[in-house]
Amino acid sequence: MDNKKYDLICIGRAAVDLNAAEINRPMEETNSFSKYVGGSPANIAIGSAKLGQKVGFIGKVSDDQHGRYVKDYMNHVGVDVSNIVFDNEGHKIGLTFTEIKSPTECSILMYRDNVADLFLRPEEIHEEYIKSSKMLLISGTALSMSPSREAVLRSLEIAESNGVKIAFELDYRPYTWTNELEASIYYKLVAKRSDIIIGTRDEFNILENTENGDDLDTVNNLFKYKPELIVIKHGVKGSNAFDKKGNKYSANAYRVKVLKTFGAGDSFASAFLYALDKGVNEALNYGSASAAIVVSQHSSSDAMPTVEKIEELINSNK
Numbered sequence: 001m002d003n004k005k006y007d008l009i010c011i012g013r014a015a016v017d018l019n020a021a022e023i024n025r026p027m028e029e030t031n032s033f034s035k036y037v038g039g040s041p042a043n044i045a046i047g048s049a050k051l052g053q054k055v056g057f058i059g060k061v062s063d064d065q066h067g068r069y070v071k072d073y074m075n076h077v078g079v080d081v082s083n084i085v086f087d088n089e090g091h092k093i094g095l096t097f098t099e100i101k102s103p104t105e106c107s108i109l110m111y112r113d114n115v116a117d118l119f120l121r122p123e124e125i126h127e128e129y130i131k132s133s134k135m136l137l138i139s140g141t142a143l144s145m146s147p148s149r150e151a152v153l154r155s156l157e158i159a160e161s162n163g164v165k166i167a168f169e170l171d172y173r174p175y176t177w178t179n180e181l182e183a184s185i186y187y188k189l190v191a192k193r194s195d196i197i198i199g200t201r202d203e204f205n206i207l208e209n210t211e212n213g214d215d216l217d218t219v220n221n222l223f224k225y226k227p228e229l230i231v232i233k234h235g236v237k238g239s240n241a242f243d244k245k246g247n248k249y250s251a252n253a254y255r256v257k258v259l260k261t262f263g264a265g266d267s268f269a270s271a272f273l274y275a276l277d278k279g280v281n282e283a284l285n286y287g288s289a290s291a292a293i294v295v296s297q298h299s300s301s302d303a304m305p306t307v308e309k310i311e312e313l314i315n316s317n318k
């Protein structure tokens with residue numbers, strides 16, 4: 001296990017974020033936007049690379065200036081991009097415009113019709129690549145449409161049969177799904193076969209196809225299957241983790257000067273997975289600190305912190 005080439009390989013979308021450069025203003029009145037790499041699993045891969053993890057990415061980007069920008073940036077920060085393929089059918093990369101109306105009122109506006117990432121094909125998944133990682137991180141959005149759905153299911157099967165741990169980041173983006181029931185069906189299918197599941201309370205409600213789920217009921221249902229560890233995030237209220245042995249772990253969010261609210265979940269996931277070797281409490285704490293750093297900055301990817309920055313925040317709050 002220890003001599004694997006990669007600590008983590010993420011599969012799903014790599015896209016472009018256009019974050020309002022004029023903050024505290026509605027998008028209707030915003031004229032300038034700053035470009036960053038985006039897409040939840042790409043952000044997680046970038047965050048992991050910044051933490052010194054050996055990380056790779058499987059995905060499909062447009063064969064144009066945006067696709068090359070994304071691949072070059074990820075390569076530059078140390079993500080292995082050998083399994084990022086260019087779309088040869090003319091599909092464009094996803095764009096996410098973000099609105100920063102106030103530190104508490106932020107929203108995202110996605111342009112994701114026929115996006116390249118959802119055209120990743122099963123035959124573009126390579127067994128040798130997945131085998132070379134300790135863990136595969138699956139983004140839920142990649143299950144929303146075929147052929148990406150089948151590509152992810154194939155990667156799941158390869159990971160399972162080669163003893164690669166599976167982390168499932170629910171990453172629910174309503175825009176990409178036909179309806180909530182369909183999302184629930186595929187979420188359950190992958191969740192039952194994953195080792196670790198990470199999501200917000202709302203995302204677990206989608207998985208369970210319910211409006212008002214309860215954390216304990218959720219984890220007890222899922223622990224009947226493969227999962228060993230489940231993280232349920234509650235925004236500024238903090239996060240809870242549950243293990244199969246019946247332990248519950250909790251962490252509060254760090255108080256920081258918030259610039260915007262998005263990007264928290266992706267930075268949380270990178271740092272949580274990075275610190276898991278130190279124990280679940282430490283992992284929640286690293287995740288929370290990393291998220292706090294990212295919400296205090298402008299981007300979701302470029303703002304991913306180093307281990308030193310995370311530990312500085314943790315130590316200054318002791």
Ligand SMILES: Nc1ncnc2c1ncn2[C@@H]1O[C@H](COP(=O)(O)OP(=O)(O)OP(=O)(O)O)[C@@H](O)[C@H]1O
Nearest residue numbers: 233234235236238239253262263264265288291292
């Ligand atoms: N405003 C905030 N200030 C400090 N920490 C925060 C804030 N919002 C979220 N966090 C931290 O980030 C973690 C994950 O946040 P959240 O539950 O909002 O995830 P998410 O919805 O996946 O994030 P995103 O908005 O990126 O999609 C929280 O458990 C918390 O520790």
Ligand SMILES: O=C(O)C[C@@H](O)[C@H](O)C(=O)CO
Nearest residue numbers: 017038039040096262263300
């Ligand atoms: O996940 C996306 O596709 C958009 C993100 O890159 C964006 O920065 C965000 O919403 C992060 O939570």
